[in-house]
Structure formats: C-alpha cells, structure tokens
Amino acid sequence: MEDWMDHVPEATRNYLEGRRLDEVECIISDLPGIARGKAMPASKFARQTSFFLPNSIFFQTITGGWGEAAGTTGFTEPDMILRPDFSTARAAPWTADWTLQVIHDAFDQKGVPISMAPRNVLKHVVQLYEEQGWTPVVAPEMEFFLVARNLDPANPVHPMMGRSGRPAAARQAYSMSAVDEYGPVIDDIYDFAEAQGFEIDGITQEGGAGQVEINLRHGHPVKLADEVFYFKRLIREAALRHDCYATFMAKPIAGEPGSAMHMHHSITDTDGQNIFSGPQGGETDAFFHFIGGLQTHLPSVIALLAPYVNSYRRYVKDHAAPINLEWGRDNRTTGIRIPISEPESRRVENRLAGMDCNPYLGIAASLACGYMGLMDETRPGKSLRGEAYDGEEDIPRGLYAALDLFDANPRLHNILGSDFARVYSIVKRAEYDEFLQVISPWEREHLLLNV
Structure with a gap:
C-alpha cells in the first residue's frame, strides 16, 4: 500500500489522511467516454500490478450493442492488460466509503499499447x-x-x-x-x-x-x-x-x-x-x-x-x-x-x-x-x-x-x-x-x- 500511495497526487493523500482506504476503482475510457473497469478492495489492489478486461469494450455502442469490428480473428474477446497510472489516482468523494479512482492504460499481451483505447490515441498524437x-x-x-x-x-x-x-x-x-x-x-x-x-x-x-x-x-x-x-x-x-x-x-x-x-x-x-x-x-x-x-x-x-x-x-x-x-x-x-x-x-x-x-x-x-x-x-x-x-x-x-x-x-x-x-x-x-x-x-x- 505504502509503495503505490507514494506515487499518487498530494490532494489524494490529503483526502485519505487519517482514514482507511476501502476500495479502488480501476477504470478506463471506452469510445463514448464511459468509465469501464473493476472495483476491488484496496488491499487486493495493493498486491496487483495489472488486471484484465476484454478488448470488446471498444466495440460497444452507446446503447450497449456491438459493432462487428473484431477483425479477421473473430469476436473472441481476448483480454487486455490494464496497468494503473498512479498520477491519476483521485478521490470518489460521493461514495459511502473511502474510495479512489485510478485511470489505467491498456496493452495487449505482448505489452504493445492497444491502439483502440482513447487515452492511447491521444498519447500517440x-x-x-x-x-x-x-x-x-x-x-x-x-x-x-x-x-x-x-x-x-x-x-x-x-x-x-x-x-x-x-x-x-x-x-x-x-x-x-x-x-x-x-x-x-x-x-x-x-x-x-x-x-x-x-x-x-x-x-x-x-x-x-x-x-x-x-x-x-x-x-x-x-x-x-x-x-x-x-x-x-x-x-x-x-x-x-x-x-x-x-x-x-x-x-x-x-x-x-x-x-x-x-x-x-x-x-x-x-x-x-x-x-x-x-x-x-x-x-x-x-x-x-x-x-x-x-x-x-x-x-x-x-x-x-x-x-x-x-x-x-x-x-x-x-x-x-x-x-x-x-x-x-x-x-x-x-x-x-x-x-x-x-x-x-x-x-x-x-x-x-x-x-x-x-x-x-x-x-x-x-x-x-x-x-x-x-x-x-x-x-x-x-x-x-x-x-x-x-x-x-x-x-x-x-x-x-x-x-x-x-x-x-x-x-x-x-x-x-x-x-x-x-x-x-x-x-x-x-x-x-x-x-x-x-x-x-x-x-x-x-x-x-x-x-
């Protein structure tokens, strides 16, 4: 916990001062800009360096439907590797417990940035x-x-x-x-x-x-x-x-x-x-x-x-x-x-x-x-x-x-x-x-x- 908390913004540390962090929301933007991801106990997040989500989140329409965009490999929904950017760790002050949100970057299983991920698109430009x-x-x-x-x-x-x-x-x-x-x-x-x-x-x-x-x-x-x-x-x-x-x-x-x-x-x-x-x-x-x-x-x-x-x-x-x-x-x-x-x-x-x-x-x-x-x-x-x-x-x-x-x-x-x-x-x-x-x-x- 101390290791990753050393890398979060000062405002986030101040928010948690004297309090016990309960939950971390691991999030990523899809094409519409909706936050997708997973919530997990803070103790589990502290033990992980990454987590997985299927790449199909980038094929989803605003209604929850799907575009046939998987390519020649077909709609197999392979996992992406999501790694946290600790500089983005921010409070979620509207929640009932003490929660942080952390934006993650998406990579394929060879460590190459997922080109469909909107944050990666901006980083490339x-x-x-x-x-x-x-x-x-x-x-x-x-x-x-x-x-x-x-x-x-x-x-x-x-x-x-x-x-x-x-x-x-x-x-x-x-x-x-x-x-x-x-x-x-x-x-x-x-x-x-x-x-x-x-x-x-x-x-x-x-x-x-x-x-x-x-x-x-x-x-x-x-x-x-x-x-x-x-x-x-x-x-x-x-x-x-x-x-x-x-x-x-x-x-x-x-x-x-x-x-x-x-x-x-x-x-x-x-x-x-x-x-x-x-x-x-x-x-x-x-x-x-x-x-x-x-x-x-x-x-x-x-x-x-x-x-x-x-x-x-x-x-x-x-x-x-x-x-x-x-x-x-x-x-x-x-x-x-x-x-x-x-x-x-x-x-x-x-x-x-x-x-x-x-x-x-x-x-x-x-x-x-x-x-x-x-x-x-x-x-x-x-x-x-x-x-x-x-x-x-x-x-x-x-x-x-x-x-x-x-x-x-x-x-x-x-x-x-x-x-x-x-x-x-x-x-x-x-x-x-x-x-x-x-x-x-x-x-x-x-x-x-x-x-």
Whole structure:
C-alpha cells in the first residue's frame, strides 16, 4: 500500500489522511467516454500490478450493442492488460466509503499499447508533437445542462427547478443570480473538485436554461483529458445529490443552445516558449499553419467532435455554435477563434467540438489537424470580420456524412491510428443503424395520418 500511495497526487493523500482506504476503482475510457473497469478492495489492489478486461469494450455502442469490428480473428474477446497510472489516482468523494479512482492504460499481451483505447490515441498524437520538439497545451471549456429528472425517454427534457421554486431561466448568460438558482449543486461541484485536486478556472451561466460552463486551467493534453473524463462523473454525482440530472448531450432541450467543449490550443518549444509568438511578440508562421491545419482537416474529424446523431442539432445558425470553418480574432461566431491575449499566451480556440465527445478523442482529433497544418505549412484563409453565420456552411449535416469524410482521410488514420480509425467507423455506423430502428415523435405526428 505504502509503495503505490507514494506515487499518487498530494490532494489524494490529503483526502485519505487519517482514514482507511476501502476500495479502488480501476477504470478506463471506452469510445463514448464511459468509465469501464473493476472495483476491488484496496488491499487486493495493493498486491496487483495489472488486471484484465476484454478488448470488446471498444466495440460497444452507446446503447450497449456491438459493432462487428473484431477483425479477421473473430469476436473472441481476448483480454487486455490494464496497468494503473498512479498520477491519476483521485478521490470518489460521493461514495459511502473511502474510495479512489485510478485511470489505467491498456496493452495487449505482448505489452504493445492497444491502439483502440482513447487515452492511447491521444498519447500517440502528443508523441508526434514531442518528436518535433513541441509540447501541445490545451485548456478545455465544459458546457452542460442541469435538468429536471427525466424518467421517461418519450418525454421532453426540462430545466431543473431552481432554489426559488421556479425552473431555471433561459437567456440569462453570465447572470450571477441565475447561477445562485442552483448554487447547492455548484457548491458540491467545488467540494468534489477540491477533494480530487482539480483547479476550476471559473464557473458561469451560459445562454441556455440551466446551462453552465466550467473552465479548466491550461495544461498537458492527457492531463486535461483525464480531468474532463473525471469531471463528467463528478458533475453528474453532484447533480444527483440535489434531485436533478447533469447532461452533456450536445442538444438536450429544443430551442435552447447546445453544449460545446471549446478547446484552446497553444504549443511550446523545448525552452518553454510559445511557438505561436515570435521574439518581438508577433504572430509566427506556426500560428498561421496551425489555423490552416484546422481549416483544412477539421471536416474529416467532425465524426469525433460530434459523435452522435443528436450532435448535429447543435450546429444551428445564430444559436451560439459555429456553422463553418472561418477564423477570426475575438469573434465568437467563427469555428476557429483567436482570443485576446498577451503574446506568451497566444492561442487558438476550436469551437466545433460538442460536450458529448470523448475528451481524449476530441482533443486528439483537434491536435491532429493542427499537426498536419504545421507539417504541411498550410496557410489559412483570410481572417473573418463580421458574422460567420452569414457565410456558407462547412459542417456535415449528419453523422453518416461525417463518417464518410472521416473514412476518406487515410493520412488522418495514420496519425490517430489506423486500427482505431477502422474500429471507430464500424462502431459508429452500427450505432447509427440502431438509431434508425427508433421511430421519433415527429414522425408519428406528421407522417402517421398525412402520408
């Protein structure tokens, strides 16, 4: 016990100070970003260096179905070897006993990283940057809705009941009184985050009814993806304590804006200098090449940034989500925004990803596009002045079209991992087929008696 506990973060040791650890949850992200794994007594975890899970967890759709992605060997479900990353050991403060979560990395039985594992996909993309002497830096923004309990999927989703006894109001962006309406949930989010050692950069009310945004401090892509992975569970647990749900659906409520995971990107060199800024503070070629890579290749990764049929309901003109790949300075209508900043913190914000994306895959996809732009020295189009909503749409109109673009970019597959790309496409197409088996209320209302 002492050996592995010596390697966990200080916040985790502080959480357990004077207490006896009861249980450890050994977890890994699947393709949708759901935590899969095993829980075991802490005493048993202390004696193990690894454990096993079948590789079929990466063939599973969001509904629990399966994509036929096992390959030529057939669906034999061989075991993967999962090894703990002790730096990810975090408290699970909502549990009844003293529990830690530990993220694991997946390897095959020869010790080779499993290419389908989302955390390994992101690690591989980061490695490509490191081979060039670069370190990518990201800062995600998480948007989500706090909604009333929805026990029947046939019923629409409604905003949660606020502290005043009235439903959370829409169109109250940045209102502090709106945040106060669900202050007890926010208080628990802060408390859980502190127990886990996470630093929240800020919490604001967004434009939707019961819609909240949490900003995280910038850092290493894998570390920040781990934090988003953990935060999704943390926020859900905080909401459940107060008789409501937290949802990360891209578009949970009709007529309201969707929820995004905006990603801020910068890159440092071996001296820790931001390569987007020159010695005199000006914008460098690398800055423009990164933007050019996003403009050129983002269509091919929309299937990762918008992974569900619901995701495409978010890309609606004039509803706070981008509809094209224009870039602009301090312009929130563009898909690629350059925020106001000092030269040392110059960064590029990708506003296309939905909050429903897997954080490992969303960050990996965005970095892959920027990497290709840097390597190809791609020049972007002219920066846009004015509303990007006045321009043409560049976003695929649905998941199937997005998957076709994803499948047609073999160079992207090499960067993300060809086996991952194969499995992802098969699983998402299987998921789309599952969706087609469901008849919607719209179809019953307008087609049942009229066609």
